[in-house]
Amino acid sequence: MKVVKPNNAREPFVRGILAHKLIQRGLPFEQAYQIATETESQFRQNALIPVQQLVETADQLIRQNYGVSVLEQMKPSWHLEDFEIRVGQGKDTTPFSKGLLAFSISAAGIPTQKAHQMAQRVESRLIQKQQDMITKAELFKRVQKTLLRTYGEETAVFYRISSQLDKLPKPLIICIGGGTGTGKSALATTLGTRLGIHQVIGTDTIREIMRLVFTEELLPTLHTSSSQVGELLKLRGSAGSEQVLAGYQLQSQHVGVGIRATIRRSIKEQQSVILEGVHLLPLLQEIKQSPPEGAYVVTVLIALLNPKDHRSRFAARAQESPNRPEVRYLRQYRQIRKIHDYCVTQCNLHEIDVVNNEQFDTASVELIHTVMRSLHQQIEQEKAESGEPAPETEASLRSPVGQPPKPRKQARKKV
Template identity: 35%
Template sequence: MIFDTITDKIIVTAKDYEMPFSKGLLARSLTTAGMKPSEAYIFARGIEADLNTDSLKRISKYELRQRVYYSLISDDYEDIADKYLIWRRILKKHSVIILVGGSSGVGTSTIAFELASRLGISSVIGTDSIREVMRRSISKDVVPMLYESSYTAWRALRNYDEEDDELYIQGFLRHVEPVLLGIEGIIDRCLTEGTSVIIEGTHILPGMISDKYHNIPNVIFLTLTLSSENVHKKRFIARAKVSDRPLERYLENFEIIKDINKYIVKDSNSHLVPVIENVSISDTVQECLEIVTNKFNTLDKEEGGEMEEII
């Protein structure tokens, strides 16, 4: 974990503000560009040492970024250097809205918070929280599926047939539908206000979210999955040890959860949403960052981003 160590010797100045140089903030920027956290912190510490060697008390943010960029180049981090500049332009121009979907237990919450830490995004919202808010304003008599879990929503269907192969998916879709209103409302507000957010949870189903969001460059969809039943079950066991979530309920409904997982993956593939196998948290975070960076790299080129804008 990167701690935000701040020196009281060097002040970074900008047009409208000034602040102490922070190795932690610089390291976070570098991990966003794809550098390993351990390497990023060592590199940031090296930058601080160079500034102290030059006896600098104040440096503009543009001069600092120039030093960082050329230091990356000289240390054979050319790819990281380019991505570092891309992210500086991105965060200056755009809000970043990332939707992380996946069935229960695949790790959407963990990955969302890791991404938020790397990208410096302060707001992470779980779709379960959105559902809970909607429960306070919508009666169970009106939308009974809202009061069930994604894997038990089929019980709230009227006149259901337990022999129906699509029963559990029908319940899941009816469960997702009302929550999407809240998800889309949050996206709209962030786009209007220019704020960044990561929304995570089972209710993020690409095929049910309005097409207009799929065509907005800074709204990025990611889907997590676990193909191994053994690993998936172990995630529930691990989560039960640190929370009040009932392990038995998840394991009893595991076959339904597995069917929902397959449906989400199929839906994501059909809508060209990246599907990431979340076995290793560090590998998943790195892959997600790569997808997000490549998406914004394309946007940056389309907008004619130039190095001089940042250096």
């Protein structure tokens, strides 16, 4: 379906463009998109639509739905010049992008669809007011006020923090543990994309690197999966489940050497990183008790509390990646589930946050909330320890993030 302009040029019909033209003429956001949708449905069978016919149809729908008075109050000219909104920061300006704005809003834990709707409304208001320039600070303030009004203070604080992650005085290290098949890798990747953290490292990758250094004869525990390590152990009088957990713990200890080296490197280079993998449980417990110096560290476990959901994930996993056959994991499902349940139990004992990945979008939002909440607590704790006054609730939304803290009274344990 293409629109034929007066000069006979042809352009694809785009509902969003029609809606924005209506917004420029003065129609509110929701009404503009409704009229654009109804207009599109009327021409669905047409290959070519003369622009004048498109205009007349849209006007007729406005008249039918909202009355003649609404149409008369709108700007009559259809041939409006392209309206470009620019965002200013200092002397520089860049084109406004509702996609990037939605992206930054989603980093506060707002579902993707709602984040895009909010960004569209911000753009629509600017178009309606014919405001072609807005400072970055003003744009940030508008979004933050909307989040405060719609979702509450905590979400507004999350938006402030997530928008200034690159200004933090220390790197952010997020450790995401979880059993095999719980979806931790997909959640970690999504989290990294939303927060702008480009380094997402799996502990299996660390184990693979260590295998190049330590041969199977030297360290056999590195050369088999976490659910099968127990088969290498000969523990007298121990039940099968005890061997599974003993093997898992031993492999986690060995891989932990590489994990700690990765954390030290990230702190040294002041580079934020997300670590994910089944081997992180001992480190999650250690960090919870004694966080490392020189970084903000967040710990969380991904779980699938329903065993049937967990088992069915392996079939979906096999379809997405032929190199990960379902039968290979189902043979070890009992051991995999034993490790999973052990991790959940230990995290509950050590008060480590657990996110149930029953539904991916919900779990993704909950994961961001967990990370932002923990990071906010650490930032506020540093302020309190450095003697800064605790901000008031409304003032806390305006207080800067990223001011270097004063020397701590008590040194934390180094990783």
